[in-house]
Amino acid sequence: MYIQWIVLFASFGQIFAGWTPERIVGGQSVKISSVPWQASLQVWGEHDCGAVIYSKQVLITAAHCVVGRLPSILTVRVGSSLWNSGGQLVNVSHYIAHENYHLPANESNDVAVIRLQKPLRFNKNVKPIPLATTSPASGSLAIVSGWGSTGWQMAGSTNLLVVKLPIIDYESCLKTAYQGITDDMICAAAPGKDSCSGDSGGPLVFGDQLVGIVSFGRDCAHPTYPGVYADVAKLRPWLLQAIKRIQQAKQHIK
Numbered sequence: 361m362y363i364q365w366i367v368l369f370a371s372f373g374q375i376f377a378g379w380t381p382e383r384i385v386g387g388q389s390v391k392i393s394s395v396p397w398q399a400s401l402q403v404w405g406e407h408d409c410g411a412v413i414y415s416k417q418v419l420i421t422a423a424h425c426v427v428g429r430l431p432s433i434l435t436v437r438v439g440s441s442l443w444n445s446g447g448q449l450v451n452v453s454h455y456i457a458h459e460n461y462h463l464p465a466n467e468s469n470d471v472a473v474i475r476l477q478k479p480l481r482f483n484k485n486v487k488p489i490p491l492a493t494t495s496p497a498s499g500s501l502a503i504v505s506g507w508g509s510t511g512w513q514m515a516g517s518t519n520l521l522v523v524k525l526p527i528i529d530y531e532s533c534l535k536t537a538y539q540g541i542t543d544d545m546i547c548a549a550a551p552g553k554d555s556c557s558g559d560s561g562g563p564l565v566f567g568d569q570l571v572g573i574v575s576f577g578r579d580c581a582h583p584t585y586p587g588v589y590a591d592v593a594k595l596r597p598w599l600l601q602a603i604k605r606i607q608q609a610k611q612h613i614k
């Protein structure tokens with residue numbers, strides 16, 4: 361009886377503190393086979409960002425995940441629900457970040473394409489995802505996944521987490537506390553649910569298509585700041601061009 365009271369009070373405590381176990385923020389643990397396009401982009405062998413499998417040798421991520429970094433310190437892990445073991449670990453040979461991604465002016469065009477040194481082997485845990493051709497309607501329930509923080513300034517997760525979030529229309533996102541939202545961005549938010557740092561560069565998926573790339577947010581799951589994603593349909597012409605260029609490119613020198 362005494363134990364039950366302790367458990368009850370502990371649960372109330374967690375609810376009032378806004379805490380539940382297992383979060384991207386507010387999410388749940390999944391097997392990689394339910395999001396087989398998800399990759400971990402690693403710097404010196406540590407998870408740093410998410411990335412998305414486009415083809416056997418090309419992945420998509422956020423520009424801010426790669427800009428200023430030598431390709432030789434970057435690796436990608438795919439096909440594992442754990443960022444630190446299993447699946448396939450492949451070196452990055454080269455990347456192209458969007459030429460008009462210019463921090464600190466704003467966070468527009470936060471996309472990049474990555475080429476791997478060796479092709480991936482596709483299987484039930486490693487699959488590409490097509491790029492959306494139209495932006496998702498507001499209210500669409502999209503899924504975002506990653507190994508990022510489980511709350512603002514909290515540690516990342518070793519196990520892959522996912523959360524379902526509704527898309528917010530551009531006009532209402534413009535009216536939020538953010539300044540500098542541009543029309544190549546999508547916003548998504550729900551109370552207590554969000555992507556967070558370390559999820560950047562990862563996939564926002566709706567209708568089995570890649571609709572967004574985790575880009576930024578002030579805080580995580582903050583009531584007045586939605587999560588912001590690069591709009592894949594809007595950036596599709598640049599992405600397709602960059603994919604063509606990176607497929608033709610010789611191996612990165614150095």
Ligand code: 4AZ
Nearest residue numbers: 555556557560576577587
């Ligand atoms: C980040 O720092 C970050 N709430 C990514 C996404 C969000 C917040 C922060 C969305 O990479």
